[in-house]
């Protein structure tokens with residue numbers, strides 16, 4: 058984005074912000090890149106480099122060694138003589154994987170909840186939940202006089218802890234596949250892809266479908282986008298708790314608004330198109346150029362959109378571009394909720410006649426970069442697709458001009 | 466250097482800017498130049514305190530993006546108008562240039578009123594109305610070199626803002642208020658007392674019925690002597706006893722002025738092509754005249770002036786400044802204050818019902834005459850503009866209002882207000 062307005066906005070952030078952003082981005086890159094280390098290839102390379110000429114390892118033994126190195130458990134069938142090799146692999150993985158230093162201390166907790174050793178996704182979930190809960194408590198203290206803020210923060214804290222952390226892990230312990238009840242297509246796009254048909258129990262698949270196509274429109278009709286983005290979703294949870302100090306960094310220019318409208322609906326279109334393509338491919342049931350294309354689309358969607366945009370940019374850029382970069386410019390769920398909010402919802406922000414003194418608190422602290430003031434100055438109600446209903450504009454307004462409401 | 470414009474606006478506050486925008490809306494091609502000495506862009510004056518509190522940067526208080534002015538084709542210039550020459554239809558600017566205009570709007574605003582006591586001119590004594598005052602206050606209260614104590618003189622809307630500002634840096638504050646309770650001009654005693662609780666809860670010393678008699682110090686203020694002879698040591702004095710319209714430019718151009726620049730109901734001065742609006746204008750009101758020193762009145766007056774100038778250019782008839790039902794709002798530390806209609810202390814056969822919610826920092830006051838509502842004042846709770854103003858316009862009975870009060874509440878969701886208590890008190894009273 059070469060526009061001077063946007064780059065200037067970013068450059069205005071201090072050196073500390075850049076360092077922090079660097080740290081966060083590296084963490085995410087490590088998290089995703091580290092996935093490569095899990096790949097069998099790396100194991101094979103290590104095994105190949107370690108076996109002496111003439112030694113032969115059968116494919117079965119190879120598999121056992123890999124399994125042992127990966128799970129940190131020794132399958133009984135594994136011969137004693139291969140233990141050094143397992144250790145070697147583990148050491149070299151550990152050396153390469155900085156994350157391991159963070160992961161290992163969580164083994165105990167993971168064992169308890171999940172019945173397995175911790176992996177990097179457990180670490181990620183743990184850190185994420187801890188941030189939401191701890192920083193959520195701080196946020197609640199900060200807004201102790203604002204009930205709306207307290208209630209919704211409590212809600213995201215509970216959802217994150219219960220539905221997005223404890224429950225999925227307990228499900229694994231109980232031998233089922235982990236499932237996140239608080240996410241659904243198209244944000245959690247894999248819950249409505251052909252793969253879900255085979256990987257998820259039918260009941261969970263149907264739950265996801267119900268959420269996507271029934272709960273979303275109905276709840277949005279009554280309460281606006283906020284029921285999800287400010288009361289349930291984990292991305293919103295992190296943004297509004299750990300990210301609170303960065304919320305004012307969102308870009309308020311009309312240019313950013315124009316860009317947002319293009320990118321968010323493009324990604325929604327991509328998500329829908331990918332879903333369709335994968336289903337067509339699934340029902341065609343043949344392996345050909347089309348299926349290669351379908352899987353390539355899926356791979357790149359996960360790489361660029363789910364990992365790159367939502368993760369690395371969405372969270373890594375908190376200190377530079379505010380907390381809702383992904384929510385505002387990328388999230389396909391937000392695109393759907395936003396369309397519903399504008400055309401089919403009782404939610405709006407009412408402005409109180411001519412009471413606005415144009416101070417700018419509302420616009421400055423709107424994490425979605427909405428120029429709330431421009432509406433308040435004219436005394437018109439605000440119905441914007443991007444508004445996540447966080448209610449901060451209402452809380453910071455010194456003249457009591459703004460009120461979030463579901464008007465009947 | 467000389468330039469000719471259709472409309473020259475002097476002052477880029479809310480009045481001047483509203484005029485320029487309204488003129489532009491009605492006359493898309495006329496040339497407009499806004500000259501102002503204080504800042505290059507229009508900013509929100511009531512937001513000054515948030516810049517001091519560091520919750521906003523000055524830029525955040527600009528209501529329009531910078532490119533907006535280019536799009537609107539409104540020229541901005543930061544300079545002082547040092548003289549206005551009505552016979553030549555021209556103005557001389559501090560940068561030496563001369564502007565010729567077809568129409569001119571004076572929207573020069575107001576500055577802090579001076580306190581007529583010995584020592585007022587000492588360094589460390591200041592007002593708080595503009596960027597210059599803000600810079601002075603910043604310098605006087607630099608976190609590395611805080612004053613021993615600050616004294617605020619005058620208990621109005623600006624005084625309490627300054628109090629909040631200074632307390633945010635933990636500066637010891639003594640607040641001198643002349644009246645028997647806080648802000649009797651607009652608040653009943655019950656409301657005033659609640660505001661006083663709030664001031665004291667935030668750590669300021671509040672002295673009611675106290676006035677300053679003299680400021681003393683060598684070169685710089687060191688102490689304040691009150692009327693009753695008490696001495697307070699302090700290195701900073703902020704005087705917030707109201708504002709004075711800036712009329713010097715108009716006076717030198719021989720325009721008729723009293724407290725403000727005199728205008729008719731079209732915002733026009735005695736000279737046909739010169740208008741005035743906002744804090745600097747004295748407008749006709751109920752057979753007399755008054756100053757209207759508010760943000761939204763500045764906006765309305767400015768709009769009226771801009772529209773009338775556009776109408777004159779197009780050879781149309783002017784339309785008078787109209788007032789809707791009065792409203793205003795403020796915030797006293799954490800307490801919201803909303804105010805609609807006539808909330809003056811009732812005289813004659815007007816009455817008021819004042820209710821402080823038990824155990825809460827909330828007061829609701831209804832002013833009525835012959836059982837019909839005239840005005841609302843709410844402290845610690847928010848009221849809905851549309852409903853309140855409708856009820857006043859419809860002359861609803863107080864009984865009706867007390868019964869339907871819920872509709873008028875504008876507090877955020879989940880806020881609870883004990884309306885039952887209010888309703889039973891009202892019923893018992895009858």
Ligand SMILES: Cc1cc2nc3c(=O)[nH]c(=O)nc-3n(C[C@H](O)[C@H](O)[C@H](O)COP(=O)(O)OP(=O)(O)OC[C@H]3O[C@@H](n4cnc5c(N)ncnc54)[C@H](O)[C@@H]3O)c2cc1C
Nearest residue numbers: 476478479480501502503511546573574743744758759760
């Ligand atoms: C701290 C503070 C808080 C306030 N809070 C509220 C509030 O909450 N609600 C409310 O309703 N009102 C509030 N007010 C009052 C409100 O800000 C004013 O009524 C309003 O700003 C008046 O606007 P204006 O355009 O008439 O004048 P101003 O905003 O004063 O603008 C006039 C401009 O003209 C410039 N100027 C003057 N002479 C010249 C010259 N010769 N050449 C060039 N430029 C010149 C001045 O420097 C100034 O920038 C507050 C005021 C202050 C100071």
Ligand code: SF4
Nearest residue numbers: 286290293384388391
């Ligand atoms: S915009 Fe998307 S990611 Fe953000 S809170 Fe809403 S649903 Fe979650």
Ligand code: SF4
Nearest residue numbers: 423444445447448450
């Ligand atoms: S407009 Fe208000 S409620 Fe909506 S996102 Fe912005 S700050 Fe939050």
Ligand code: SF4
Nearest residue numbers: 413416417419433454
């Ligand atoms: S915070 Fe309130 S008073 Fe300030 S600009 Fe926004 S709506 Fe207006």
